[in-house]
Amino acid sequence: MEINPIWQSTSDLLSLRFTTLTASSDGILYAGTEGHGVVQFTPLRSWECASEGLPEGVHVSRLDWVEGQLFASTRLGLYRLEDDVWQQTSVTDSCYRAIGWGDRFVLTENGLLCGNNEDWLPLAYRGKKTYDLLVTPHFIFLGYEDGVAFYDLFTGDWCTMPLPEAVTSLAVFNSMLIGTTESGSVVMGNKKGGFLQHRFEGMFINRLVPHRGSVYACADTGLYKLIEFRGSFMMQALNAQAEVTDLLIWRDMMVISTRESGIKYKHADTTGFQTVL
Numbered sequence: 271m272e273i274n275p276i277w278q279s280t281s282d283l284l285s286l287r288f289t290t291l292t293a294s295s296d297g298i299l300y301a302g303t304e305g306h307g308v309v310q311f312t313p314l315r316s317w318e319c320a321s322e323g324l325p326e327g328v329h330v331s332r333l334d335w336v337e338g339q340l341f342a343s344t345r346l347g348l349y350r351l352e353d354d355v356w357q358q359t360s361v362t363d364s365c366y367r368a369i370g371w372g373d374r375f376v377l378t379e380n381g382l383l384c385g386n387n388e389d390w391l392p393l394a395y396r397g398k399k400t401y402d403l404l405v406t407p408h409f410i411f412l413g414y415e416d417g418v419a420f421y422d423l424f425t426g427d428w429c430t431m432p433l434p435e436a437v438t439s440l441a442v443f444n445s446m447l448i449g450t451t452e453s454g455s456v457v458m459g460n461k462k463g464g465f466l467q468h469r470f471e472g473m474f475i476n477r478l479v480p481h482r483g484s485v486y487a488c489a490d491t492g493l494y495k496l497i498e499f500r501g502s503f504m505m506q507a508l509n510a511q512a513e514v515t516d517l518l519i520w521r522d523m524m525v526i527s528t529r530e531s532g533i534k535y536k537h538a539d540t541t542g543f544q545t546v547l
Contacts, residue, residue: 283309283317284545288527291518292333292340299520300340301527302330308342308356311533323356324349336370343367348376348390361390366401366438371410375403382412394428395419404440404447413437413449418457418465433457433465441478443485443496443503450475454490458503470505479517488514493526493543509542510534 287304294300299311300320307321307328321328325346332343340351343365349356364379376383381396382403394400395414402413410421417433418440437449437457447459454474457465474490486508487494493510496503508524512531517524525535526543534543 283532284530286532287529288515288533289330290332290516291525291527291533292335293518293520294335294340299518299525300333301533302333302342304329304529308333320354321356322354323358331365332367334368336368336374341368343376348378359390360388366399367403369403369405371403371405377401377403382414394421399436401436401438402440402449404442406442411440411447413440418447418449431463431465433467439478441480441485444498448478448485448496450478450487456487473505476513476515481517481519486517488517488526490514490529493517493524511543 286306288301289304290302292300297313301309303309305327307319307324308330309317310320311317324342329345330342331345334341334343342349342356345364347363348359348361348365348368350359361376361378361383365376367377369375373384374386376390377400379399381392381398382394382400383390384393385391399415400412404411408423410423412419415436416430418431418437419428421428436452438452439450441448446461449457451457455467455469456475457467460466472491475487476490477488479486479488485496487496487505490513492512493508493514494505495508497506510526512528512534514526514528516527522538523535525533527533532545534545536543
């Protein structure tokens with residue numbers, strides 16, 4: 271069986287349901303999928319499979335760089351890429367993200383872990399699904415199955431801010447904490463220790479992606495940029511026309527992964543997205 275097949279046609283890529291994007295410093299674009307592992311794009315070899323070492327049929331939730339090493343958070347555990355082969359770590363619980371901030375953190379269905387490739391230890395909320403981590407100068411915010419929690423870097427204590435549903439991604443917009451929920455809505459801090467919930471009719475928001483002070487929303491109806499208008503926020507459509515699962519600002523392009531329309535991109539000076547690099 272050929273380990274790294276090259277996809278020659280657009281239809282091959284359109285058959286994949288993409289979940290996440292990232293790129294290496296040397297110009298390789300990686301994309302995770304639902305049930306087909308990881309694919310990569312290089313200028314010389316075009317698109318090809320990059321799943322050697324991953325279990326067959328694995329669902330990849332996120333691809334993250336941590337201290338120069340690429341990690342794949344999957345439903346079958348955490349994997350790291352070494353010499354183009356994925357190596358399984360000691361984390362076998364379903365994973366949602368890996369983050370580096372002084373230490374290495376992994377967000378899993380069994381709590382937040384901290385450690386290294388071979389020795390991951392429970393840090394907080396064991397037995398709870400933990401989805402995203404956001405670091406600010408004074409606090410570490412955690413999106414998890416019971417809402418939002420935060421760790422005070424000065425006191426060393428965890429505090430919880432319960433919500434009716436899980437918070438799955440986090441960002442900061444106009445100095446306020448903002449997140450997405452498992453039902454596809456948005457919650458935003460009210461600067462009084464609580465949250466306001468916003469539902470956009472007919473829209474399910476999959477993920478928030480911060481970039482250089484801006485925040486983008488990947489939704490089942492397209493890609494949006496959050497903007498402030500008269501003291502509140504609005505969603506400015508960016509003409510993606512697809513169910514968007516992730517956004518990568520790469521070189522001079524915006525690249526998006528979608529569930530039904532492959533990988534799309536647009537240059538900074540154009541308006542619409544084109545399908546497949």
